[in-house]
Amino acid sequence: MARPGTVIAVFISxxxxxxxxxxxHLIFSQMQTFRGLFTSICLIFTLAAFFEGLGFADEIxxxxxxxxxxxxxxxVNDRHGQKFFIVSAxxxxxxxxxxxxxxxxxxxxxxxxxxxxxxxxxxxxxxxxVFSATQIDSDLIYGAICIYLFLGIDCAIAYDVIxxxxxxxxxxxxxxxxxxxxxxxxxxxxxxxxFSFSTLTSVGYGDIVxxxxxxxxxxxxxxxxxxxxxxxxxxxxxxxxxxARH
Numbered sequence: 001m002a003r004p005g006t007v008i009a010v011f012i013s014x015x016x017x018x019x020x021x022x023x024x025h026l027i028f029s030q031m032q033t034f035r036g037l038f039t040s041i042c043l044i045f046t047l048a049a050f051f052e053g054l055g056f057a058d059e060i061x062x063x064x065x066x067x068x069x070x071x072x073x074x075x076v077n078d079r080h081g082q083k084f085f086i087v088s089a090x091x092x093x094x095x096x097x098x099x100x101x102x103x104x105x106x107x108x109x110x111x112x113x114x115x116x117x118x119x120x121x122x123x124x125x126x127x128x129x130v131f132s133a134t135q136i137d138s139d140l141i142y143g144a145i146c147i148y149l150f151l152g153i154d155c156a157i158a159y160d161v162i163x164x165x166x167x168x169x170x171x172x173x174x175x176x177x178x179x180x181x182x183x184x185x186x187x188x189x190x191x192x193x194x195f196s197f198s199t200l201t202s203v204g205y206g207d208i209v210x211x212x213x214x215x216x217x218x219x220x221x222x223x224x225x226x227x228x229x230x231x232x233x234x235x236x237x238x239x240x241x242x243x244a245r246h
Contacts, residue, residue, distance in 0.1 A: 033075070034126070034143035040071035041149055048189065061188055062100040065115050066093050068153065072122035075146070085121060092118050109164050116157045123150040136240040144233050148200075151229065155222045156196035160188055162215050169212040170195070200226040 044067045048060050069089045076085055092114040099111035130143045162169045172191060195208040199219050210216045 033139050034130075034146055035139055037071050037075035037146050038142045038149075040067065040074075041146065041153075044068060044071070045189075062096055064188075065096050065111075068119065069093055069115070072119060072150075075143075076122055076125045085118070085125070088114075088118050088121070105164065109161055112157050112161045112164070116154055116161065119150055119157070120154050123147055123154065126150075131236060133240070134243075136237060141237070144237070148226075148229060148233075151222070151226065152197045152200045153193070155200065155218065156188065156193040158218055159192040159196060159215065162212070162218065163187065163192065166212050166214070169210065169215040171209045171211050173207045196222065199223050202227070 044064055048064050051060060069092060073086055073089050092111070095107070095111045095114050099107040126143055127147050130140055130147065133140050159170070170191070191208060198204055198208075199222050202223060210219045
């Protein structure tokens, strides 16, 4: 017969092992929530805005795209799509690194296009999860908000690609440009990201105007998609709330 002290020691060891496993599972699951993704997006752009004037434009742009990709990987836990998404994200991050290290325009366009496709795919996976849910909770709401933010970010990347393909695709007032910033970060954050969310929220200040047909139709599609998404989102959340009450 085992001694009582031995039994207690084994029990305590098993408890600590189980508790450690539970803690790791809890931390990992929190990293994969949409709340974590929303927090990551806010932190990424807050830090980028803080450091953008320090002369690290290319590094900031590379960091933004890479961190967004990693944050999306952590939030997407679809069994069928996650493996493909992880491999695609790794290839895209490698392409971001190549575009960062080399001055070739074609690599910049290819890198941005891959980021657009992969973040769009992540948005689609999150969309499927959010709108297939049968119960509403706070994490679901954060997921819906992340889709809206990704729509603005994806379109900003699309506008950046259009601007690289056609230098006259957008008419920008001269006093809008920040001459203290390097072209890469000034173009993405102070031009296309700003214009994208202005279009998405139907603000339209008029200081940046799409000129080419591709830029105009992209802006129209984004404005329509933003309004439709908000309408469908509110209807879906209200429907889930009513169902939960009954």
